[in-house]
Amino acid sequence: MSLLVVGSVAYDALESPYGKVERTLGGAATYFAVSASFFTHVNLVAVVGEDFGPADEAILRQRSIDIEGLERAAGKCFFWAGRYSENLNERVTLATDLNVFADFQPRLPERYRNSKYVFLANIAPDLQRDVLHQVRGTPRLVAMDTMNYWIERTNAELRETLKYVDVLMINDAETRQLSNEHNLLRAARKIFKMGPSTLIVKRGEYGAMLVDKAGVFCVPAFPLEEPHDPTGAGDSFAGGFMGYLASVGGRSDAFLRRAMVYGSVLGSFAVERFGLERLLALKKSEIHARARHFLKLTQFKL
Numbered sequence: 001m002s003l004l005v006v007g008s009v010a011y012d013a014l015e016s017p018y019g020k021v022e023r024t025l026g027g028a029a030t031y032f033a034v035s036a037s038f039f040t041h042v043n044l045v046a047v048v049g050e051d052f053g054p055a056d057e058a059i060l061r062q063r064s065i066d067i068e069g070l071e072r073a074a075g076k077c078f079f080w081a082g083r084y085s086e087n088l089n090e091r092v093t094l095a096t097d098l099n100v101f102a103d104f105q106p107r108l109p110e111r112y113r114n115s116k117y118v119f120l121a122n123i124a125p126d127l128q129r130d131v132l133h134q135v136r137g138t139p140r141l142v143a144m145d146t147m148n149y150w151i152e153r154t155n156a157e158l159r160e161t162l163k164y165v166d167v168l169m170i171n172d173a174e175t176r177q178l179s180n181e182h183n184l185l186r187a188a189r190k191i192f193k194m195g196p197s198t199l200i201v202k203r204g205e206y207g208a209m210l211v212d213k214a215g216v217f218c219v220p221a222f223p224l225e226e227p228h229d230p231t232g233a234g235d236s237f238a239g240g241f242m243g244y245l246a247s248v249g250g251r252s253d254a255f256l257r258r259a260m261v262y263g264s265v266l267g268s269f270a271v272e273r274f275g276l277e278r279l280l281a282l283k284k285s286e287i288h289a290r291a292r293h294f295l296k297l298t299q300f301k302l
């Protein structure tokens, strides 16, 4: 089943206690598309500037990622800079330069318009909605991400986009900020009133929690001795989650649970090295081996 994503394709400057990179390919849609492409074909909608290099384009082209929807515009690519604390749990944003995204008006190529699975990755909520409205018919599943930047600056637009979304995937701080509620289960109930019927709370090294009317399902994060760079972990989680669902063409409870595990698997690989490095070297067999490892991690008898 076809999977559509809109979000940032960016250059990132990253600093963690494990090292520093001045400029590397990043962006929410990039991490998502690379992760999801292990499971299914991905249609990418984004904009890049004149500084987007051929080597970076090749990274997308070499995978099952359709880049007809990747527009080139005059100006520079989205640029983001972040620095992580000693324990990698906190990060400060040092720069967010929207650049070509400031005037972006997404146009979906004809063949993208029948996509059945849609992921609105982290980007301005009005762009997310604009893309969604160009999809023909009712998609089987629409999921989205957002972050404090948009919750604070474009709250009304964000609330409007949420009305059209089935699954909201955000981290715990964003859940609390959006709902104005500390307790995550009560926060979920408030968020259900905004549109989504499912909330997935990404909790970094503590795993992820899915809440819907059937109840709550939790997966741990894969225990790693030396994570290097958490950038893109959430987008890679989303890529594993949506990629798996699109590959099986389902959204039943059993599929959602397995998708949570594949999300956690992709997120865990993303943080092992800086930027996209680990994902670009990843093999399908490693994904399945780690998913089996999750079974061992969580199985017990009563």
Ligand code: AMP
Residues within 6 Å of the ligand: 008, 010, 011, 012, 026, 027, 028, 079, 080, 096, 122, 123, 124, 147, 149, 150, 230, 231, 232, 233, 234, 235
């Ligand atoms: P994550 O670590 O999952 O929050 O994703 C980090 C990626 O999101 C980086 O590669 C950034 O380029 C991108 N990013 C950071 N801030 C924003 C923003 N305000 N809008 C869209 N993408 C962003």
